[in-house]
Amino acid sequence: MNDIHLEKKIYYHDTDAGGVVYYASYLKHLEEARTEYFRAIGIDIAGYAGQGIIFPVVHLEVDYKSPARYADTINIFTKVEKMGSCSIDILQEIKRGDAVLVKARTVWACVSAQMKPRRIPDDMRKTVEGEING
Amino acid sequence: MNDIHLEKKIYYHDTDAGGVVYYASYLKHLEEARTEYFRAIGIDIAGYAGQGIIFPVVHLEVDYKSPARYADTINIFTKVEKMGSCSIDILQEIKRGDAVLVKARTVWACVSAQMKPRRIPDDMRKTVEGEING
Amino acid sequence: MNDIHLEKKIYYHDTDAGGVVYYASYLKHLEEARTEYFRAIGIDIAGYAGQGIIFPVVHLEVDYKSPARYADTINIFTKVEKMGSCSIDILQEIKRGDAVLVKARTVWACVSAQMKPRRIPDDMRKTVEGEING
C-alpha cells in the first residue's frame, strides 16, 4: 500500500483478557487512520460534517490475520480503492513491522444531515480521483 | 445500599490484557446503572436531554477495591447522597455477590443546552428528595 | 432468524458525536449476543478458554443499514450458518422492533492457546450441528 500511514501504540485500553487487542478496538484505529489519510490529501471530513455532509460507514469487512499486543507499535495504511457517485471504498492494512495483522475494507456512503444519499462533493471527488489514478 | 440495582455480565470488551476489567469500563456500567436508577424512581434523563436540560458528570471519585473478571456477574447499586440547587451527588457500589469491587461517587451538574448551570427541574427535585428522605 | 436473542439498551457510551451508535460499539453487542447464544444452546465458550481452546474472530462482515440511537432498545439475533473442521460462521441481526439495523457475519477459528488451528471439540460440534439442522 501507499506511504500515507498513521503510527499508533497499543495500550491496555485496546486489549482484552485474551491478552491481545480486542476485535472492535482495531476499528477505532482504522477510523483515526481514515481521518488522517483524508486530511493528508487535503480533505477535511470534520469540515464536511459541519456543512451537513456526512460519511457514515455502511459496510465493513475485516480479516484478522495475527493479533497485536500490549505495547506494540502498529502502522495503519490507508488508500481509496474506488469511488461511486455516493460511496467510497477504502482499503486499510494494519501492520507491525512487515507483518500484516489486519486487512479492512470500509465503504462510506455520502449522506445529508437527514441521512439521505447525496453526491460526493465535487472538490472532494476531484481530489480523491487524483489519488486513485495518481 | 438500597435495593435498586442493575445486574450486568462481564464480557471480553470490558476486560484488558491484565486479565481483569479495564478501569474505564466500570464507568460505562456506572452510567447505565445511574440511568436505570433514575428511570426506576420515575425520572427520564433522556427526556430531560430532549428538553435541553443536561446532567454532565463534573466530578468523579472511584475506589477500585477488587477486580471483576471475564464472565463475572456484577450488581451495581445506586443511590442519591445529596442534592444542591444545580447538582446531584450519587453514590454507587459494584458488587460480585457480597464482595464490594468498586465504590464510586459521581457529581452531576444540571446545565442548559448552552452548558450554563441551571436549577434542577422542580418535578425531578421533588422525586429525588422523596428518595433521599424515604 | 431464530428466537434466541439478546435484548440490550443503548446508553451514551455506545454513541458518538454524530448522534448515533458508533460503528465499533455494535461489535460489543454482537460479542455479547454470540456468547449468550452459545450459552443458551449449552456451550460455555469461557469454559473452553479455560481449557486452552479459543475462538478468535478471524473474519467479520457488517452491513450498517440504519442507525440505533441513545435510549433505543435493540435485539440481537444470532444463529450458526455453517461449521468447518476448525471454523464456525455466525450470522447476526440487530433489530429495533421490526427494523433490521445491522447484519453481521462473523467467522471464528478454533485455535489452541498457542494460536494453532485445532479441530472444534466433538461435544461442541455435535451441539452446533443439532442447531444448524434442527
Add this chain to the structure above:
Amino acid sequence: MNDIHLEKKIYYHDTDAGGVVYYASYLKHLEEARTEYFRAIGIDIAGYAGQGIIFPVVHLEVDYKSPARYADTINIFTKVEKMGSCSIDILQEIKRGDAVLVKARTVWACVSAQMKPRRIPDDMRKTVEGEING
C-alpha cells in the same frame, strides 16, 4: 505542570451523542499519558508487568471542567505528586491550548502477580524521587 506531555487528537470514538468526549474516554488518554510519562523518565511499566510487578489503579478522582469535542487537539500533562512504599499518586491535566479541561488524580498500588501489595522496586523509586524533587 511540567513539560512532559502527550498530544492527542479527538476522534468520533472518543465522543458521545451529547456532542462531547464521553466521560470514560478521557481515562484512556490518561492511561496513555501515564505510560508515556514513565517511559520518558526511563521507567518501563510494561517491562515490570513482565516481571510480575503490576501497578493497578486503586483510586481515581476526576474534575471535568470543560468538554473536549470532535477534532480537538488536547495535551495531557502528567507528574508524580507523591510516592509511598507501595503506592504512587499521579496528577494529570488535560488541556486544549491554555484551557484546562480535565484534572485527574490517580493512585497506583504496586502489587505482585498475585495482587498482593509489594514495595515499589528500588530502581523505579530512585528515578521517581528524582522527578519529584528535581
